[in-house]
Amino acid sequence: MPGHKNHDVNARDEREQFLEYATEYHAPVLCNTVIEGLITDQEGIYLDATFGGGGHTAAILDNLDSAGVVIGLDQDDDALSEGRKRLSDAVSEGRLILVKANFSDLESVVREQTAGPITGILFDLGVSSHQLDVGERGFSHRFEGPLDMRMDQKAELDADLIVNKWDASDLVFIFRKYGEEPRAKAVARAIVKARPIRDTNQLANVIRGAVFVLHEAKTVMRVFQALRIRVNEELDVLESALQAAAIVLKPKGRVAAISYHSLEDRRVKRFLRTGNFEGILQRDIYGNALTPFKELNRKLLTATESEQEKNPRARSARLRIAERTDLSL
Numbered sequence: 001m002p003g004h005k006n007h008d009v010n011a012r013d014e015r016e017q018f019l020e021y022a023t024e025y026h027a028p029v030l031c032n033t034v035i036e037g038l039i040t041d042q043e044g045i046y047l048d049a050t051f052g053g054g055g056h057t058a059a060i061l062d063n064l065d066s067a068g069v070v071i072g073l074d075q076d077d078d079a080l081s082e083g084r085k086r087l088s089d090a091v092s093e094g095r096l097i098l099v100k101a102n103f104s105d106l107e108s109v110v111r112e113q114t115a116g117p118i119t120g121i122l123f124d125l126g127v128s129s130h131q132l133d134v135g136e137r138g139f140s141h142r143f144e145g146p147l148d149m150r151m152d153q154k155a156e157l158d159a160d161l162i163v164n165k166w167d168a169s170d171l172v173f174i175f176r177k178y179g180e181e182p183r184a185k186a187v188a189r190a191i192v193k194a195r196p197i198r199d200t201n202q203l204a205n206v207i208r209g210a211v212f213v214l215h216e217a218k219t220v221m222r223v224f225q226a227l228r229i230r231v232n233e234e235l236d237v238l239e240s241a242l243q244a245a246a247i248v249l250k251p252k253g254r255v256a257a258i259s260y261h262s263l264e265d266r267r268v269k270r271f272l273r274t275g276n277f278e279g280i281l282q283r284d285i286y287g288n289a290l291t292p293f294k295e296l297n298r299k300l301l302t303a304t305e306s307e308q309e310k311n312p313r314a315r316s317a318r319l320r321i322a323e324r325t326d327l328s329l
Ligand SMILES: C[S@@+](CC[C@H](N)C(=O)[O-])C[C@H]1O[C@@H](n2cnc3c(N)ncnc32)[C@H](O)[C@@H]1O
Pocket: 026, 027, 028, 029, 049, 050, 051, 052, 053, 054, 055, 056, 057, 073, 074, 075, 076, 079, 101, 102, 103, 104, 124, 125, 126, 127, 128, 129, 151, 237
């Protein structure tokens, strides 16, 4: 990977460098565009709030000087222990600090690890390919596994509790809210009737049995998504983390956020454009926007066809990059 050359966030590097940082654990999405948009100071301090397989972190480190530092944060112990092996040199040189935490606590993590505001933050939301592909984690309907879906394996709430214990009305609520599933009632009724449901295969079959064949695949996907979002409180922690990002970033510092579904992207878009989740822009009496961020790419950044072909996960990726304004909070 060559050194960092420009900050044009719309620049598209058609060379297939996205493969360079891929491992069996995970292939980082939109890697070059993230690097180009995120790094503004090669001696800066960057937070990778979703360390995962460490692909983006490795690319950031390669584009910093020896004085630059990355704080890599994940709530999954497995991701961090793999990361310690993969990037052991950077860890021992003090250029990479790995921390187990939920990114909703990023403000306190940054305060503990650094003296002042930081230069950039990356969010690559959702789960890693490794988490999805390991049946025992219970994230995917494609693999047999327990009803788990916790990114933090020490968390109390898992999918089993929701699927086997929650009232039908609560199931309907989360399938609608987090899965935007139109057949939520029929699915909830079928789940309650089929209890106890022991694993991901059985759950997927119950969901399929509750809807017409035509809707089976989408409904299974949406219900699994809804359960995962609720188990990990993904939308609430995203909102807290975006607000914290505005606190810990220095003026002109950047945030890059990759979303994989519209529920995430809507929150990211509204916050980066207006500083709130209603998407209402406040202005001062002179007409200046009162917002902690200025979005740098009005057009959504997406993966090239070539990247999408090689990494199907990249197909739904939507990247937004914004710069911290000097509005004090
Ligand atoms: C899509 S993967 C990131 C992949 C990474 N960018 C790479 O290049 O390998 C998302 C990672 O973020 C973690 N994660 C998701 N939500 C989190 C949260 N609220 N707090 C901390 N980690 C989170 C997941 O455990 C997962 O390891």
